[in-house]
Amino acid sequence: MAEKVLMKGNEAIAEAAIQAGCRHYFGYPITPQTEIAAYMAKRMPKIGGTFLQAESEIAAINMVYGASSAGKRAMTSSSSPGISLKSEGISYLAGADLPAVIVNAQRGGPGLGGIQPSQSDYFQATRGGGHGDYHLLVLAPASVQEMAEMTVKAFDLADKYRMPCMLLADGTTGQMMEPVSFDFDIKPAEPKPWAADGTKMEREHHIINSLYLNPEELERTNIERYQKYELIKETEAMAEEFMVDDADIVIAAFGIAARVSKTAVKLAREKGIKAGLIRPLTLWPFPEKAFKKAAEHAKQFISVELSMGQFIEDVKLAIECKVPVSLCFRAGGCIPMPDQVLQAIEEADEKIKGGK
DSSP states (O other): OOOOEEEEHHHHHHHHHHHTTOOEEEEOOOTTSHHHHHHHHHHGGGGTOEEEEOSSHHHHHHHHHHHHHTTOOEEEEEOHHHHHHHHHHHHHHHHTTOOEEEEEEEBOOSTTOOSSBOOTTHHHHHTOSSSSSOOOEEEOOOSHHHHHHHHHHHHHHHHHHTSEEEEEEEHHHHHOEEEEOOOSOOOOOOOOTTOOSOOTTSSOOOOOOOOOOSHHHHHHHHHHHHHHHHHHHHHSOOEEEESOTTOSEEEEOOHHHHHHHHHHHHHHHHTTOOEEEEEESEEESOOHHHHHHHTTTOSEEEEEESSSSSHHHHHHHHHTTSSOEEEEEOOTTOOOOHHHHHHHHHHHHHHHHHTO
């Protein structure tokens, strides 16, 4: 059995990034993700890597742009307000087709909000966040082990598709401590033939750029990028299904909300209520097929989230509104408890029985 280490989620992300070959980290402290930067500050100098606390979030994301342009695995992390500041640079990364890993340990908002966990950056992450037509790959871990595993996957996917990948976590998963194993396959980063890493007078110049003054050229580039996105939708969407096959009531939740919801589903089953859970592992691409399949037999969906209702929109779109979808939420940094979710399940069950 692989050895496990007790670590915070934020620390697990940092260690996994290092093991995945990241040697360039640029960031700026903000609660509740500062442990990532602190861990990198200790480890990077010992392994010949680069840790740099930038003068601002804007500077940090543009340093990632530079390192990625040279073909290096680069990463930054922040929390909600900091990600907003990075959004222009993230758009530049997408526009230049550059791989990078961005971690968002979400906190309550809008504005400075608070430092407690939230999932209210869902729209920002899955709709791009910055200006222009683009997407990010978005992964949603629900445990410290997944924080590590998905960090490695984020680097692999970013390189595979030449696009930024975001790990959308939250303050709870970042701060919680759980045993974690780093015994997973690490694929060595392959040489990047497009990188601007010096010609040595042996090849043509490589230009990394997101500026297109010719509108037809920009249109063509955007269309080609969206063709790649369609491929990603077909091949990379992932979800965990729990007791869904015979479920009348399907809970939709990700991250920490899904952990709470799984407990509620078990409690509902003990009461004879056929409940199940679909937990997206990728928020973009959204695992539409899992939801469509469940909508063939489910009578009610419940979106459980730490926001005023953002994730619920993709649930409705995925099932094409064929089944009612209700919202069970806490916001502003509060987390729903299993009894709140169970109550929502029981109320849905009563409606279903009343409609017979």
